[in-house]
Amino acid sequence: MLKAEALSYLYAPGCGIQELSLTINERDCIVLIGDNGSGKTTLLYALAGLLQPQQGSVTYDGKPVMPGDIGIVFQHPDDQFITTSVLDEVIFGLENTQVPREDMAKRAYQALDDVGMRWAEAHHPMTLSGGEKQRVALAAVLAMQPKILLFDEVTAMLDSHARADFYALLKTLKTRYTIVMTTHLVEEYMFANRICYLDAHHLAFDGDLATFAAQYPAHPMPFVITLQRACQLPFRVQSYEECVQQLWASTYTTSQ
Ligand SMILES: Nc1ncnc2c1ncn2[C@@H]1O[C@H](COP(=O)(O)OP(=O)(O)O)[C@@H](O)[C@H]1O
Numbered sequence: 001m002l003k004a005e006a007l008s009y010l011y012a013p014g015c016g017i018q019e020l021s022l023t024i025n026e027r028d029c030i031v032l033i034g035d036n037g038s039g040k041t042t043l044l045y046a047l048a049g050l051l052q053p054q055q056g057s058v059t060y061d062g063k064p065v066m067p068g069d070i071g072i073v074f075q076h077p078d079d080q081f082i083t084t085s086v087l088d089e090v091i092f093g094l095e096n097t098q099v100p101r102e103d104m105a106k107r108a109y110q111a112l113d114d115v116g117m118r119w120a121e122a123h124h125p126m127t128l129s130g131g132e133k134q135r136v137a138l139a140a141v142l143a144m145q146p147k148i149l150l151f152d153e154v155t156a157m158l159d160s161h162a163r164a165d166f167y168a169l170l171k172t173l174k175t176r177y178t179i180v181m182t183t184h185l186v187e188e189y190m191f192a193n194r195i196c197y198l199d200a201h202h203l204a205f206d207g208d209l210a211t212f213a214a215q216y217p218a219h220p221m222p223f224v225i226t227l228q229r230a231c232q233l234p235f236r237v238q239s240y241e242e243c244v245q246q247l248w249a250s251t252y253t254t255s256q
């Protein structure tokens with residue numbers, strides 16, 4: 001369990017996060033939302049230990065966060081690439097850890113397999129497409145075997161195909177990892193078991209999507225939620241197939 005308690009990090013008065021508390025439970029998939037400048041990235045940095053909080057604390061199972069506990073992937077993977085091959089890139093992160101040399105390649109190949117990028121092991125990271133770069137950046141993080149994954153707008157720069165590939169990967173990752181992801185894409189709310197809404201430097205909302213939708217009726221929602229609301233379907237109906245079944249049940253069954 002990753003716990004932030006009364007966390008403050010202000011770049012200037014009123015600019016950053018202030019007295020923010022958040023508990024991230026095992027296998028949570030949290031979608032962290034908020035306007036530009038609301039402090040999402042600052043919070044992720046503080047959770048990852050990349051920023052020392054000015055006040056408050058971040059702990060993992062009651063202890064200070066250790067290097068490697070938290071993996072973070074950013075919007076621009078290019079900024080992270082240092083080496084000249086995909087395999088080296090994934091191994092590079094392991095160099096400063098206690099991982100025995102003979103296990104490094106094994107871990108790196110496993111991580112590349114997990115993201116479907118082993119075929120590119122000898123390629124220069126900069127020659128890859130945006131979606132492929134993002135998956136290599138993710139492999140580099142997975143190789144560290146972190147306990148929690150933080151994604152900061154990782155799909156923002158991807159085209160619709162690369163985004164769909166990433167979503168397929170995310171569905172698998174969700175079953176194995178605790179995830180916190182920031183996004184401006186409302187469709188991605190559907191991945192969350194918890195929506196955390198940052199406003200005015202603190203958590204204005206922390207709960208499930210149904211409650212968020214009820215509490216913030218003017219907030220843009222994924223299309224399937226808009227459809228479900230417009231057609232007055234129960235909230236548990238959360239896929240297009242289920243909407244169709246509910247709306248045209250008789251037609252649907254006779255056509256089977
Ligand atoms: N390194 C920095 N120095 C000064 N101000 C910063 C810095 N990074 C972010 N800020 C400011 O802090 C606020 C929160 O930023 P950020 O956490 O990046 O928000 P978000 O990710 O939600 O867009 C913004 O007003 C931003 O301009």
Ligand SMILES: [Mg+2]
Pocket residue numbers: 040041042152
């Ligand atoms: Mg940000």
